[in-house]
Amino acid sequence: MQREVDVIVVGGGPVGENAADRARAAGLEVVLVERELVGGECSYWACIPSKTLLRSAAALRAVQRVGGAREAVTGGLDVPAVLARRDYWVSDWSDQGGADWLESIGIGLERGHGRLDGARRVVVERTGGGEIVYLARHAVVVATGSDPVVPPIAGLAEARPWTSREATSVTEPPARLAIIGGGVVAVEMATAYAGFGTEVMVLARSGLLGGMEPFAGEAVAAGLRGLGASVRLGVQPTLVERRESGEVVITLDDGGSITADEVLVATGRKPRTERLGLETIGLEPGGWVDVDDTMLVTGAAGNDDRPWLYAVGDLNHRALLTHQGKYQARAAGDLIAARALGRPEQTNPWGAHVATADHSAVPQVVFAEPEAVSVGLTVAAAERAGLHVRAADVAFSSVSGAGILADDYEGRARLVVDEERGTVVGATFVGQDVAELLQSATIAIVGEVPIDRLWHAVPAFPTMSEVWLRLLEALGRPAAKDASEPESEEAA
Numbered sequence: 119m120q121r122e123v124d125v126i127v128v129g130g131g132p133v134g135e136n137a138a139d140r141a142r143a144a145g146l147e148v149v150l151v152e153r154e155l156v157g158g159e160c161s162y163w164a165c166i167p168s169k170t171l172l173r174s175a176a177a178l179r180a181v182q183r184v185g186g187a188r189e190a191v192t193g194g195l196d197v198p199a200v201l202a203r204r205d206y207w208v209s210d211w212s213d214q215g216g217a218d219w220l221e222s223i224g225i226g227l228e229r230g231h232g233r234l235d236g237a238r239r240v241v242v243e244r245t246g247g248g249e250i251v252y253l254a255r256h257a258v259v260v261a262t263g264s265d266p267v268v269p270p271i272a273g274l275a276e277a278r279p280w281t282s283r284e285a286t287s288v289t290e291p292p293a294r295l296a297i298i299g300g301g302v303v304a305v306e307m308a309t310a311y312a313g314f315g316t317e318v319m320v321l322a323r324s325g326l327l328g329g330m331e332p333f334a335g336e337a338v339a340a341g342l343r344g345l346g347a348s349v350r351l352g353v354q355p356t357l358v359e360r361r362e363s364g365e366v367v368i369t370l371d372d373g374g375s376i377t378a379d380e381v382l383v384a385t386g387r388k389p390r391t392e393r394l395g396l397e398t399i400g401l402e403p404g405g406w407v408d409v410d411d412t413m414l415v416t417g418a419a420g421n422d423d424r425p426w427l428y429a430v431g432d433l434n435h436r437a438l439l440t441h442q443g444k445y446q447a448r449a450a451g452d453l454i455a456a457r458a459l460g461r462p463e464q465t466n467p468w469g470a471h472v473a474t475a476d477h478s479a480v481p482q483v484v485f486a487e488p489e490a491v492s493v494g495l496t497v498a499a500a501e502r503a504g505l506h507v508r509a510a511d512v513a514f515s516s517v518s519g520a521g522i523l524a525d526d527y528e529g530r531a532r533l534v535v536d537e538e539r540g541t542v543v544g545a546t547f548v549g550q551d552v553a554e555l556l557q558s559a560t561i562a563i564v565g566e567v568p569i570d571r572l573w574h575a576v577p578a579f580p581t582m583s584e585v586w587l588r589l590l591e592a593l594g595r596p597a598a599k600d601a602s603e604p605e606s607e608e609a610a
């Protein structure tokens with residue numbers, strides 16, 4: 119069977135859904151191909167379940183840090199109730215809601231595995247059996263996401279390790295959990311399981327949260343230890359064995375070993391491109407898919423003559439985050455519609471049809487204990503990029519709003535400022551409930567707000583946002599110019 123539509127989207131995660139929706143909203147006929155659940159990894163095995171697993175214990179800790187409220191807490195975490203709340207948020211792993219939404223807005227849902235078969239052609243192996251071929255009048259968008267990597271550590275694959283899927287869909291937390299990795303999944307799951315009362319052992323080959331300012335990983339290591347987890351830095355597993363008893367024994371390169379009931383592998387992601395038919399359009403299967411700022415796939419057959427193939431979300435490896443993928447999808451979906459309908463394109467930097475922020479303003483919230491959030495460049499990344507930067511560092515103990523939020527509030531903030539342009543290029547906040555501070559920093563970076571103008575963005579007293587004032591004070595207010603004096607010799 120063969121069908122022609124305007125746009126084919128392969129992969130119905132949050133990113134594919136958004137691309138489909140933008141093209142559909144412009145009046146194009148769109149079909150979405152999904153082989154598992156509409157809503158993707160994020161909705162069922164990643165963002166949503168992980169955040170619901172984390173939230174209850176975080177709320178409990180928050181209450182326990184406020185005198186007068188802590189006295190009211192007489193019990194511990196109700197783990198079955200936490201899991202039930204997670205089940206509610208993942209709709210018991212049913213995507214009926216997502217499928218109904220697609221139908222309500224007129225996007226066709228084709229359940230099955232999609233693969234490219236030459237330019238503008240997608241073959242779908244239907245879930246119910248048989249095949250259908252779709253031809254795209256205008257564009258194909260691939261948004262197939264990523265899978266966890268299981269590194270080649272001796273015995274690991276045979277030891278039936280958990281990946282983020284098992285960790286986020288758990289029905290009975292184990293008594294002991296070893297975690298290999300020191301990135302975002304590792305620290306979030308360590309925080310969640312420590313909250314459940316599991317004995318957590320983090321094994322990281324370097325520090326935690328490598329992409330962030332070093333103080334973020336250090337604070338999270340201390341926070342996890344405060345929850346009773348063991349955090350071992352600079353160690354590498356050399357052998358993993360699942361014993362007959364069911365226990366997992368992990369031998370480390372420092373000669374030591376640990377024993378756990380389960381081992382979670384949290385060592386990064388790989389692209390879902392192995393059976394995507396990339397070889398039929400001149401690309402190498404198995405790799406990340408390179409795109410330009412409009413999300414047009416680089417090197418795909420026919421793309422230079424008449425653009426048709428776009429890749430959005432994890433698959434293009436620009437930023438493995440739902441919100442950033444959805445941002446890319448809005449740009450690409452709107453551009454596909456503009457091209458199909460002969461409307462003007464806006465592909466200049468910061469135009470409607472490019473994902474410029476991917477390069478300089480990607481916000482990320484790590485929901486660990488404590489929260490660690492960042493946007494833009496770290497000092498090290500800015501220096502690598504050749505910028506001349508200055509950092510301002512502030513402890514939240516100097517912010518009244520933080521002290522009122524929680525007794526003995528601990529946390530830290532850093533702004534990275536480009537000395538030449540006088541604007542913020544990076545920000546990091548670490549502490550309880552800092553996530554909501556991040557958007558202010560994102561706006562400062564994207565808007566390129568001059569530091570001297572930021573002095574006029576007055577944070578309300580007594581809120582956490584007053585950290586901005588402390589940061590500006592740490593930078594020092596630019597000296598006022600004497601209006602009577604000439605600015606330069608030329609002006610004189």
Ligand SMILES: Cc1cc2nc3c(=O)[nH]c(=O)nc-3n(C[C@H](O)[C@H](O)[C@H](O)COP(=O)(O)OP(=O)(O)OC[C@H]3O[C@@H](n4cnc5c(N)ncnc54)[C@H](O)[C@@H]3O)c2cc1C
Pocket residue numbers: 128129130131132133134151152153154155156157158159160161163164165166168169230231232233261262263264282286303390393394430431432433437438439440441442443
């Ligand atoms: C534990 C964990 C927690 C996370 N938490 C956060 C968070 O809090 N915030 C955040 O921003 N990001 C988070 N992320 C990252 C986030 O999950 C991803 O960035 C996001 O899911 C990417 O969306 P996507 O649509 O590109 O891919 P996916 O969500 O992976 O969706 C891709 C879809 O394509 C389908 N598919 C794949 N191949 C085919 C094919 N050939 N044919 C048909 N369908 C196909 C898949 O079944 C899937 O439904 C987390 C990741 C993990 C692992």
Ligand SMILES: NC(=O)c1ccc[n+]([C@@H]2O[C@H](COP(=O)([O-])OP(=O)(O)OC[C@H]3O[C@@H](n4cnc5c(N)ncnc54)[C@H](O)[C@@H]3O)[C@@H](O)[C@H]2O)c1
Pocket residue numbers: 269270298299300301302303304306322323324327328354384385386387438439482483484485
């Ligand atoms: N809150 C959020 O925004 C959130 C939450 C979870 C995941 N995510 C996204 O999902 C992606 C995947 O997360 P992740 O934690 O799996 O990856 P990651 O890239 O954040 O961390 C990978 C970790 O594994 C370690 N590692 C890699 N190979 C190893 C090996 N062979 N042996 C030992 N250690 C090894 C690295 O040193 C690093 O500490 C991230 O890019 C992240 O942005 C986001």
